[in-house]
Amino acid sequence: MNARTSEASLADAAARGIRIPPQPQVLLDLAQLMATDDYDARRVAAVIGRDPGLAAMIFKVVHSPALRGTRPPASLEQAIMRIGVGQTLNIARAVALSTSVGDANRRAYELFWRRSRELAELAALVADERVSVCNIFADQAYMAGMFLECGVPVLMQRFPDYCETLLLDERLDFPSLREEDQRFDVDHCSIGYLVARHWHLPEFVAQAILHHDVVPRDELGAVRSLVAILHLANHARLRAQRIHDYNWDRVGLEVLSELGLHPDDLNDYLADLQERGIGSPV
Incomplete structure (x- = not known):
């Protein structure tokens, strides 16, 4: 196709x-930020933080054994720094989907x-x-x-x-x-x-x-x-x-x-x- x-x-x-289902606004904002090439973990965390529920769910996912590494991250910004911004966008998409359908x-x-x-x-x-x-x-x-x-x-x-x-x-x-x-x-x-x-x-x-x-x-x-x-x-x-x-x-x-x-x-x-x-x- x-x-x-x-x-x-x-x-x-x-x-x-x-x-x-349409993408939530927070994902559109995140994609727009990343398109500027002027971002870091702090700015990405700030955008995600506008949706506290999404931020909490992403932080929980990043604590999973396959993503967290040897030590769990202590904050969302630290989690983003560890797994990378592109990876964070993928996780955000996955987490947001479950709240957008159903x-x-x-x-x-x-x-x-x-x-x-x-x-x-x-x-x-x-x-x-x-x-x-x-x-x-x-x-x-x-x-x-x-x-x-x-x-x-x-x-x-x-x-x-x-x-x-x-x-x-x-x-x-x-x-x-x-x-x-x-x-x-x-x-x-x-x-x-x-x-x-x-x-x-x-x-x-x-x-x-x-x-x-x-x-x-x-x-x-x-x-x-x-x-x-x-x-x-x-x-x-x-x-x-x-x-x-x-x-x-x-x-x-x-x-x-x-x-x-x-x-x-x-x-x-x-x-x-x-x-x-x-x-x-x-």
Whole structure:
């Protein structure tokens, strides 16, 4: 999907009453500041600080094992200095998304974003550990994990009974999104791609969201590596919760090959992720 096609798809989505959420003003202000090339960690922290809720959530994310380094940062400015301004923008996008799509009073949305955060944290950890193999960084993987299924809450806003089983039991994972898409004649991957483009995510991240159902063979390099990271992160999340990962049956060997892991080492690798405090059963 190219830029012209995505513009047409945006118009088609609007015609069907599907609302692509706009970026919050704080992200627009942050992007504008960075476009001037006259910024430092203090000025970036000041812009983010205009939204105390966003600042607090970013600070919490930066405390995760994959991002904080050996010692947790003591302030938002220190966190920005440690991970870099570009990385901070990626984290800010990911955090802001969860407050821009959905109703905070709706249990289904709360459950959806909790699962997305779990996936994002695991993806960041996998990317950090595999960076020498894939050249995907933790902040990029975290952002991709948060945006991965963002088409779902967008479609839930348009079709209240899309993924209605999310309301039934928090121990259930997502229903078959392919079946949901067929039922409503939509494509949640394409909607997620449109959100990613509208929020100006890097193109390889947007393409990974579009193609994440498989490990794309025609999309090499960063797209394929990022999709593999997301599959492994989701496999770890489901396994920790003792939920069978049917996708892994299809793509597991390709994922491990892309990430430079041997199948015999998978159990130890997943155990190590869980020991680091991420992906434990809820």
